[in-house]
Amino acid sequence: MRGRRAPLALAVVLLTTFVACSTKRSPSIVDPKGSEAHTIAGVWWLMFGLATAVYVIVGGFIIVAAVRGRGTKEGRPSRVRDNTFVWVGGIIVPAVILVVLGAATVHASNSLRKPETNPLRIEVVGKRWWWAVSYPDQKFDTANEVHIPVGRPIEIGLDSDNVIHSFWVPQLGGKVDLIPGQHNVWRFKATKEGTFRGECAEYCGLEHAKMNFLVVAQSAASFDTWALRHQQPQSEPASQLAANGQVVFMRAPCAGCHTIRGTTAHGTIGPDLTDIGSRLTLGANTVPNTEGYLSGWIVNSQTIKPGNLMPPIPLSSNDLQALVAYLRSLK
Amino acid sequence: MSAVTAAVPVPEATAPTKGEGRPTPWWGMACLIMTESTLFAGLIGSYFFLRASSKQWPPPGIEEPKVMLALIFSFVLWGSSIPMLVAERGIKRGNERTLRFGLMGAWILGAAFVAYSLYDFHELHFGWRNNAYGSIFYTTVGLHTFHVFLGLVMSVVVQIKAWLGKFSKERHVTVQVYAMYWHFVDAVWLVVFPTFILSPHIK
Amino acid sequence: MAVTDVPSQETHGEVDAEELEEIWADAPGVPGFFSTIDHKRIGMRYIYTAFFFFFVSGLMALVMRSQLAAPNNHVVGPETYNQLMTIHGTTMIFLFNTPVLAGFGNYILPLQLGTRDMAFPRLNAFSYWIFVLSGIFFFASFLIGKAPDGGWFGYVPLTDKAFSPGINLDFWGLAIVFVGISTTVGAVNFIVTTFKMRAPGMTINRVPIFVWSILSMAFMVLFAVPAVTLAAGLLELDRLFGTAFVNPHLGGSVLLYQHLFWFWGHPEVYILFVPATGMISMIIPVMARRPLAAYLWVATALIAVAFISFGVWVHHMFATGMPVQAMSFFSAVSLIIVLPSGVQFFAWIATMWKGRVRFTTPMLFGIGFLLIFLLGGITGAMLAVMPFDWQVTDSYFVVAHFHYVLNGAVVFPIFGAIYFWYPKMSGRRLSERWGHISFWLMFVGFNLAFFGMHILGFLGMPRRIATYPSGLGWDDLNMISTIGGFIFAVGTGVTLINWFHARWWGKPAGNDPWDGDSLEWSTTSPPPEYNFASIPVVASRHPLWDQRPLPTASSTGDEATKSLGPEGAEHHETPETTGLDARPQGTLDLPHPTYLPFLLACGIAVFFVGLLIKAILVGVIGAAALVIALTWWAWRTEVDLA
């Protein structure tokens, strides 16, 4: 009957879309770039096989059973006893499959999130609606962008001082919640270089949708240079314009909410801006970090990210120009 | 579907039973008690969950609840089940007098317990806003006390009916159901008391 | 077996209907409306009210879908979106699914048991009024533009005063506690009715599976609802009175709330699902023209689910970073709970296998249910695998899973049940032709709308996002999903219209349009207020198939049997039978119409309003009304029922 073709055809169509979509563009969990994501993708493909089998077979049973009796008066008899159906289809076969799934669960979860020697420790604190990132051993802070060396064990400590958030980088692994009053740790390894989209996966209020971030997995060498640069104190503004910008920054309310290492700006309400010039995005991965967007953000971030906790800040065009120049000079 | 003849001869199916079963209100109250118990179980679970997730219990600055007086009045409450049983028995035999005085006795003991609880809450040197310990303490113990209080209110209605002679050997489902509720409230204290008054002393 | 109608005198005996009407009829007009305690009127109201909420919150879903149709869309802003999302979820679970099933239970259960009303008709009316008033209470927030926005499970601390200072969340928290009263009271009623009011001879192993499913549901309610009452209750204590249950700074725990919520939350999804399978277990055998296969196994499965469902709640908290060993246990139990469903599944297959299936509209919805629930269940089993859940939890994969089970495995049976039972309720049939059209629109629309969501989850789309950027490969799938959502909606609309059309112009149904096997088909359509003039005697699991003509009991004079015959109906009584083997045991005088339930419900409503607006006086007034009504109730007990 038609009932069979409808869903199956549909499934085929959508599965092809699936393959089509799972290009590099999507932060896809079946495009793993990290140890945990690899293992889980493995579990998935196993389950996908089983599930397809179960669906096709059981679905087939449903259709056949439905049409079997057609044209007969009392329905077609069958040697299979009712209880045999129930026992075999409903208990024995599923039980076997479930044992497999159970084994997969135990095996996978035991191999994942285990402490390892000499990990790189990173502290991430969930804010509304952005991420404060710090490297306790290297002693520097940044925001909305996590740099990690490929191959080295990573240990990300996750905390929140407000509501619950959840740290998710689909291509690297599963989620771990950031829960106020509880310190969670996520341990994993990146296996490939690349820049991966991260998201807040626990509903955290108004701008939950725009609380994203980037994880930059790079070679050990380039990571070290990156980290080293961040450990240096900020060099004095190069250009005159930038120097004026710094003055503006300290005069305008900025400094009250933002920190720039090596200056008098120690605000903690907003992201650390010490390296804002070298970051890829603004507003927790809401817009790319271009000159235009930056000035747009400063003048009125509410148009870009309605309801975020940074107020619009009216500045004369000169001040703004200087300020932007200054911020972009911060590498 | 070939028409099968009745598996059981009809007369037998309709043959009335000996031994009377329980009235529907009894079943209703039984169900109510089931969910109410779950409610208290939930609160007690929460108590231990909060305790487990905190370093010091009770929190700094709060000493363990005093046992002596609480214990005495606990027995007063538990004791109130006895006159209640007497009252039930009485009306089952159609004896309205025992019913009236049984109910009254239970009421007095219950009232004594409520009075004590109010006094005790008054004495407590911490509020329910200070910390989670205070919150769960006041909420659970308070909820139980409120149940006893409700029991007293209902008892008034039942007693008036008793004095007006509205109950008889045959018709006394209200008494039966009310007594169930009363025993239940006492039983709850059998768990709440050790949890909230005694367990903090066990370190 | 030939299609035979049960001649009505079989169940009505030789009594003049007019006289009975006199005795049982409600007062006409408004008084009757507020004082009725007839389980059939109440059941219908439950269904209509619940469907109203279904369409409202469905429309909200359509707005959400329009917003998500394209990247960076501006149909609604994040604030509105979050409110719609919250109301949609809360309404569908609390104000549509739970009550609509209670409605069918209310209407059908006493008929299937062969009794003249529920065990506590007044409590029955009471639980309906509570349901309506709590619904109004909840939607008031929307009407005054202060809709809650904490998501349907309102996780703290987001929903605590500190982060949601407005009154919005108080509407939500109090409504949860409020509607819980209705669900609980209803459950008590179902349990007692099932155990004490079955027709003589309907031993416990002869009750229709639908009754078993309602029973299983009711027991889950008794033990689950207190947990959500606590979750929301403690949250409200914090919000209204400043206690510290969920405040980490004062020793409160954020996870405590999650544990309490999901301890109810998981059983709840089976509370919704189990009665739906009960409906399917009624429809499939009738349409396949043979008894349900493995009756005892199915009944056992229903009970088993009720038990196991209390041991899996942590599978909603796999990402909270608890010890892996502890979580593995819940992972395992979540897998085990597959088995009862498997049993039911193959019982249905076996039933069709040897029967001859009639592709009527109810059956189409039945088959649609099987094909959809199969997928929803399988994805459920996948989610139970903890490491996999770490990846897909809180992603659209979960949204896909629970729409396949909630919207597919619960809504499809409910639509089937409308086509199946509405003829009994109204005496008129819905159009089969439009039924088929509606089904295909819904079935295709449904899969278009929700299948793609699995993939979106894989492509890393988190749930509860008000908008998303382009270029992530999410755009097409979301567009497809939106289109599907609208097709589904039109499908439901077709049934809606079909339904109203049938109400006035439908073909007469007769007593037994489907050639059914259970007692509800033996009385007239619509049934008289007293259901059965004389109570049928049951000697089989399928009385209307095996007992021809259907024998009816008559009084043998003694106390236990005096209400079996027509004279019982004349005295406004109904028989009380023993718990297991359903032998006549006594007589219940059914209470007469009364305003008590309505007043009591209003008292409670006023009380909650008092809490909401923190007006002691209002609260006190409500409480007072409550006490008065209760006292009156207790006062009249001996008068109204022995």
Ligand code: HEA
């Ligand atoms: C009607 C409601 C309903 C039903 C019936 C189910 C059924 C199941 N659900 Fe679902 N679930 C929900 C409603 C429901 N669920 C909701 C609303 C949520 C989300 C809440 C939220 O976060 O908002 C949720 C979320 C949810 C989660 C948490 C996901 C997350 O948030 O991370 C999990 C994890 O274990 C889960 C598991 C299961 C399982 C194992 C079943 C099983 O009962 C399924 C068993 C059935 C079958 C498997 C099909 C028939 C069986 C066979 C044909 C035998 C052969 C099959 C196999 C061997 C696999 N569900």
Ligand code: HEA
């Ligand atoms: C029974 C439960 C149920 C049902 C039936 C539905 C039905 C639908 N749901 Fe919903 N949904 C939930 C329960 C349910 N949902 C829950 C619990 C959540 C979680 C909320 C949270 O995260 O907190 C959720 C969340 C949810 C989301 C995710 C929101 C997010 O995470 O951001 C989405 C997104 O697409 C969605 C969509 C839909 C759609 C399109 C339908 C469609 O089926 C609706 C179809 C529309 C109608 C049936 C009514 C309108 C129809 C008419 C008016 C007829 C037309 C009239 C004529 C033609 C005359 N739902």
Ligand code: CUA
């Ligand atoms: Cu942070 Cu969602």
Ligand SMILES: [Cu+2]
């Ligand atoms: Cu669950």
